[in-house]
Amino acid sequence: LAHTLDFIHYVLGEYEDFNAHTQIQYPSKVVYDKDSGEEKQATSDVPDLYLSMERSSLQMTGEKGELRITASKTAFLNIAGSGILIEHLDFASNEVKTIDWEFDAHIAELAERARNISKLYDLFAEGKLKEAGAADFAAAVVRHREIDSILWT
Structure with missing residues (x-):
């Protein structure tokens, strides 16, 4: 998180x-010990934060347009090594352009x-x-x- x-x-x-x-x-969860095969009940008091997204997107909207950054391979834009798409929507022309980067x-x-x-x-x-x-x-x-x-x- x-x-x-x-x-x-x-x-x-x-x-x-x-x-x-x-x-x-x-x-409440059942926890398995793979070595012994033993099962035991475990209770959690921590909120569930599991993210199972295959991709993530960050979209920022301004007065003149919108910028969207999408990582196609991971839920974490900050560690995506490739597969990052940056798009700009210009409100005046209603045109979407891909921003090239490397x-x-x-x-x-x-x-x-x-x-x-x-x-x-x-x-x-x-x-x-x-x-x-x-x-x-x-x-x-x-x-x-x-x-x-x-x-x-």
């Missing part, structure tokens, strides 16, 4: 105010899951993590407080 919220806040900024609703859909060459040659962390290493080496808005320990504390407010209020 925190990693998903991170990229949303990176794009949109922190919320001024928000309301979130969670629920426990499965308060990774820097030295990042494109890496495995997909390594690409986003590679960029962080580059920023770290250049001393530009803060300037780029990369999350740090203080940001993690903010995000954990946000999650606490979602789960426990």
Whole structure:
């Protein structure tokens, strides 16, 4: 949840105010021990947060148009290595245009899951993590407080 919220806040900024609703859909589960074959009942007091999306989309609407970013291979836009589609809808012309983009060459040659962390290493080496808005320990504390407010209020 925190990693998903991170990229949303990176794009949109922190919320001024928000309301979130969670629920426990499965308060009781049977847990299997694969080695012994034993079954036991487990009770949860934590809201269900399982996301089973195969893709995700972030859509931002402004006065002159709309921007939609879609990751076709994952629910997490911030770690999608490829399959990211960026589209712009111009309200005046009612025309949708695809925005072409690509990774820097030295990042494109890496495995997909390594690409986003590679960029962080580059920023770290250049001393530009803060300037780029990369999350740090203080940001993690903010995000954990946000999650606490979602789960426990």
